[in-house]
């Protein structure tokens with residue numbers, strides 16, 4: 459069964475001082491989706507997310523979020539949105555329970571005490587309820603922040619780089635929790651720079667210089683990009699020499715160390731073969747071997763980033 463569309467917008471555009479920072483973006487997000495926004499710093503991810511949920515009015519474009527008009531019904535949308543910003547916005551010198559209780563009061567959450575208890579239990583924070591928020595590690599702070607923005611039972615959750623600087627295990631727990639919430643019908647828009655997080659999203663949008671360059675599931679984006687890849691193995695000194703040589707080759711899209719191997723990708727298998735054939739002598743000299751590899755999301759995003767046209771630079 460097709461899931462209902464929760465966000466449906468067309469032509470979203472935002473300009474600041476003559477610069478178009480979001481440029482005619484179209485998006486459809488189904489209910490219960492975890493939708494990831496990727497793109498370089500300053501590419502317009504946060505601005506797009508804020509326009510989608512009524513926090514910012516677009517200069518052009520139209521559409522609905524949660525069935526409400528993003529231009530005229532922003533107030534109704536905001537009531538049903540939970541927003542977790544990049545900075546920890548809770549009170550460090552209040553306990554976990556006091557923080558949640560305070561937020562619940564601000565939102566006038568009914569059955570406040572029961573809801574706060576439930577939130578502490580759900581996030582595995584109950585045992586730490588009396589601990590000061592300022593004494594939590596990064597991963598626990600993120601969990602507390604997530605608990606806080608869910609207290610008023612939003613339909614849509616906006617997460618702006620929610621786990622920056624958090625260790626992989628805490629990140630995994632955080633994401634497992636997001637998936638459980640999504641199964642329950644919550645829709646999540648999340649911006650991230652982490653490839654492992656991108657891979658955990660149901661759908662992705664890649665934005666560069668305000669333009670939506672690619673959209674789809676991780677597997678679809680990898681297939682659409684149709685990059686050809688190879689892994690080169692051998693002595694590290696040889697790989698370093700080869701890496702420097704291949705980075706000068708305009709036929710290649712990326713050359714990067716993956717552990718003890720060099721990962722090379724190109725727009726087509728012909729381009730990859732040509733580049734490796736050109737380096738054959740160097741590879742033989744250093745005892746290096748190339749085997750076919752698989753392009754991944756990181757290759758696709760690096761490729762999109764390098765191919766993007768800097769329309770910001772062209773602004774008057």
Ligand SMILES: Nc1ncnc2c1ncn2[C@@H]1O[C@H](COP(=O)(O)OP(=O)(O)OP(=O)(O)O)[C@@H](O)[C@H]1O
Nearest residue numbers: 474475479497498499500501502503504505506649
């Ligand atoms: N209120 C504002 N006034 C002027 N320029 C702004 C304003 N808000 C954002 N911008 C500019 O718009 C562009 C897009 O910013 P945005 O925060 O949406 O990018 P982002 O992709 O979320 O970046 P990051 O990954 O660094 O968080 C940037 O160049 C930024 O400087």
